[in-house]
Amino acid sequence: MPTPKLYYEERTPSPLEQVWVQFRHNMWAMIALHILGAIVLFTLFAPVLAPYSPNTQFTDALSMPPAWTEEGTIRFLLGTDELGRDMLSRLLYGARLSFGLPFLVVLAAAAIGIPLGALAAMSVGVKSSTLKHLLDVLLSIPSLLLALIIVAILGPGLDNALLAIWLVLIPQFLHATRNAVHDQRHREYVIASRLNGVSQWYLLSVVIFPNTVKVLVVQLTMALSTAILDIAALGFLGLGAQSPAPEWGSMLAKSVEVAYSSPWVMALPGFALFITLVSVNVVGDSLKSAIDERIKR
Incomplete structure (x- = not known):
């Protein structure tokens, strides 16, 4: 026979649960999250979901419009290219x-830039100051x-474009993390923990780092948007993915x-880029707002 509970126990939600409660109350955030979830499914299961190979050419259906037009056919739901x-x-x-x-x-980039x-934030002296000024110079140049x-140095190609964007994003994560951790170093709770004799690792990982989550969420969102845009831009300029790769920027070019003559060939990859970028930014901004609400409470 189970022992009856004599006292009422109120369960306090975890910080992650509190953020999720705030996040799901935002209708636009949930819509954007579902769109991102669909894009992730498309990314993972494209060979299963796609009806044809991306480079298979149907000579009997050149520049076929989408299926909802009079000339279209359900065989090619979004039409074909030239x-x-x-x-x-x-x-x-x-x-x-x-x-x-x-x-x-x-x-x-985050795996290298954040640590x-x-x-860098936990160190002081000439090395920290030199790194700060070097990062300021790098970040003054558009990504x-x-x-x-x-x-231009390595040569065109998708691999070189990815390497270039990776090298560009590392200083951004490094700079954002350094500033966030440095701002927390002189807070009262950090000073109290240091006076208690905790180690530097414990101070950084347990005391300081959880309070930099908001900054890192914003930085991750900005970095993902930047990476998507830069890869599309390099593909559009012919410096990234090369034809016949179905990269959206290259498809736009x-x-x-x-x-x-075939406006859907341009509109579809452009819309895919637009909806992806909007969804990423909406989810990131909503997460930031949810974290702010949780901190205020």
Whole structure:
């Protein structure tokens, strides 16, 4: 027989649960989150979801309009391009190049920039000051311009474009983490923990780092948006993904020649880029607002 509870116990939600409660009350944030979830599914399962190979050409269906038009057919739901390639398949496979790869590049840059930034913030003296001024100089140059310089040195190609963007994003994470940790170092709770004799690792990982989550969320969002835009821009300029790769920026560049005769060839990858960037930014801003609300309470 179970022992009856004699006292009422009120469970306090964890910080993560409190942030989620605030986040899900925002309708636009939930819509953007579901869109991002769909894009992630497209990225992971493109070979299963795509009806055709992205480079398969159907010579009997050149520049076929989408299925909802009179000339369209359900065989090609979003139509075909000037070479008879299925647009739906190219968009699904393109999510891997235009969203999946930037996401991995951002994670790789964060894995290096965040620890280095935290270590730089915990150090003092000439090294810390020199690093700060060097980062200020690097960040004064637009990320796309830096990526263009690196690609110009290494040569065009998707691999070199990803490497260039990775090298550009590392200083951004380093700078953001350094400033966030440095701002927390002189707070009362940090001073109290230091007086209690905790180690530097404990002070950084347990005391300081959880209070920099808001800054890191904003930085991750900005970095992902920057990576997506830069890869698309380099692809559009012919310095990133090369044809016939179904990267959205490269698809936009190739569609300029047929923009008037086949407008859907340009509109579809442009809309995919737009909805992806908006969703990333809305989710990031909503997370930041939810964290702010949780801190205020």
